[in-house]
Amino acid sequence: MAEALISKSNAKKLIEKLFSNADPRQHRFKSGFLRHSEATYKIAKETAIDIINHNPGLEIDPNEVAIAGYLHDIGRLLSVNQNFHEIRGALYIKNRGYEAGIAENKKDLEGLSGMVISHFIVYEEFLDKCYPGREEFSNIKASLLLPKSIEQQIIVYSDLSNLEGRETNFRERVEHIENRQKDNPHFLNAFERGKPRIIRACTGIEELRKVK
Numbered sequence: 001m002a003e004a005l006i007s008k009s010n011a012k013k014l015i016e017k018l019f020s021n022a023d024p025r026q027h028r029f030k031s032g033f034l035r036h037s038e039a040t041y042k043i044a045k046e047t048a049i050d051i052i053n054h055n056p057g058l059e060i061d062p063n064e065v066a067i068a069g070y071l072h073d074i075g076r077l078l079s080v081n082q083n084f085h086e087i088r089g090a091l092y093i094k095n096r097g098y099e100a101g102i103a104e105n106k107k108d109l110e111g112l113s114g115m116v117i118s119h120f121i122v123y124e125e126f127l128d129k130c131y132p133g134r135e136e137f138s139n140i141k142a143s144l145l146l147p148k149s150i151e152q153q154i155i156v157y158s159d160l161s162n163l164e165g166r167e168t169n170f171r172e173r174v175e176h177i178e179n180r181q182k183d184n185p186h187f188l189n190a191f192e193r194g195k196p197r198i199i200r201a202c203t204g205i206e207e208l209r210k211v212k
């Protein structure tokens, strides 16, 4: 079990600090970003608890998953370029998380980083060698971007189960994203390939938490 992870209130302070250092163009997203972080935290925690209750053999730390949920989009605040924010955020947690007060030991930082790196369709975006911004991360192993553990899949599910904080079904959220990005061919290409995978991951999590 992870020990001495950042509290939710300190995670919020960290995000606020990163916002204050971020490009002013990003400031208008702040309230929606914080609502999304809070909701992803809450859904991740509740989901982990439901899964443990229904599957007593599984060892999941709800607090650790919830903190990963709170921080999953932290990479969006580290660059104006939002592409591959999953990797940017994960590397920040892994390499700078100690000074930032995210966790006290390497194992916990790696655990959180591993949950953040594989959310959404970063895997399919990365497989497209021409995807804008990819060159910055060309040394990353593609397999790290595929969520394999239940914890990683809970982050995929929790991220997609709310829209700026309003809880929603992941299928609706997926449609909403598709519509919003309809003028972004690079994104849509990756999305078309990633969509069945993320829906499968979310459906698997829904089944594990026994949502009917």
Ligand SMILES: [Fe+2]
Residues within 6 Å of the ligand: 072, 073, 085, 086, 119, 120
């Ligand atoms: Fe994200």
